[in-house]
Amino acid sequence: MLESDGVDDVTLLVNSSPGKMMDINFSYSNGFPSMGNAVLCAKASMLLQNVLPAILLRFLREHRSEWADSGIDAYSAAAVKAGPCSLPVPQGGSFGGQVILPLAHTIEHEEFMEVVKLENVGHYQDMIMPSDIFLLQLCTGVDENAVSTCAELIFAPIDGSFSEDSPIIPSGFRIIPLDSGMDASSPNRTLDLASTLEVGAAGNRATGDKSSRGSTKSVMTIAFQFVYEMQLQENVAIMARQYVRSIIASVQRVALALSPSFFGSHAGLGSPPGTPEAQTLARWICQSYRCYMGDELLKHEGSESILKLLWHHTDAVLCCSLKALPVFTFANQAGLDMLETTLVSLQDISLEKIFDENGRKTLFAEFPQVMQQGFMCLQGGICLSSMGRPVSYERAVAWKVVNDEENAHCICFTFINWSFV
Structure with missing residues (x-):
């Protein structure tokens, strides 16, 4: 574990010998090493209120550009390939597009695996021209009507040049509910702005007094892993902290936009000024x-x-x-x-x-x-x-x-x- 920078919101863990720990030969299909010398994990947790884990996780899955940085994605994809790569310069807003390609799912669709194609991801200094990046992604608990112990969105960069025994370096989100209250008022919600923000009105009509249901609370854990060369550890640590903190801020703003208003139905509380439904x-x-x-x-x-x-x-x-x-x-x-x-x-x-x-x-x-x-x-x-x-x-x-x-x-x-x- 690395020392804190004075703010204890992000924890950093370093594995300087990932190959020995997992007893895996990190090799590229052409014989060159496929990874740097170490893996750093940046982890943080946050409390979520009044937003269903499934709704939030589906939004994060379908709207990656709302929280991810394409420069970091490009770095992560390059770092697991052969040869050293330099640190990225944050390039928020430079996504070229996202295509989700389904691979497999369970019978009840409560868990599924897919490939995410990030198109024309550019502006990364080691790239001569924009290119596509592929992520292997696993999703669980995205059905808000199903009872689930947690909801997860886990992804890792992949490449066609990986050998069969090459490990993947996953990152992602896990949300664990702190209560069992379920909102089944709207089974067919979609995640464009109009439908998600209508949840407040629709939910009120369907469920009546929300005070009988109580608020929804859950804990989200965010963990991102970065492969790097040992001499870059300090710089990677700074980058990882900043990136995870930016994701926390983005998730908080998205969660606020997705959560229905609970103020109107509680005695003594009015809608906060300036924030109408x-x-x-x-x-x-x-x-x-x-x-x-x-x-x-x-x-x-x-x-x-x-x-x-x-x-x-x-x-x-x-x-x-x-x-x-x-x-x-x-x-x-x-x-x-x-x-x-x-x-x-x-x-x-x-x-x-x-x-x-x-x-x-x-x-x-x-x-x-x-x-x-x-x-x-x-x-x-x-x-x-x-x-x-x-x-x-x-x-x-x-x-x-x-x-x-x-x-x-x-x-x-x-x-x-x-x-x-």
């Missing part, structure tokens, strides 16, 4: 647009909820706070695509960052109109994604979103007919 926010957005613009933002057809219609709306819809430096607090799928960001990273982007100098001047000159008359219209122009890529739009509309008490809650923007330049 997603369905309520969607209703406020559409009602305010209708009030100020005299038109409907969404074409409501069939029985689909307002939130789901807003989430799948083709124009980018983004909400920002009413602070002195507004930051984004909500975006539909088109908005996330336009900003080239994720739900986890959205709140790190300020409104002024997406406009160039001329755009900022226009925005700040016209912005008082929103608070005075409730809306403003912007001519077509250019804005920037979080990656700095220019985005053209035909026109944009901003309006004040008010709550049921007619108090200003946020400012909403829609960018119409946007496209990357």
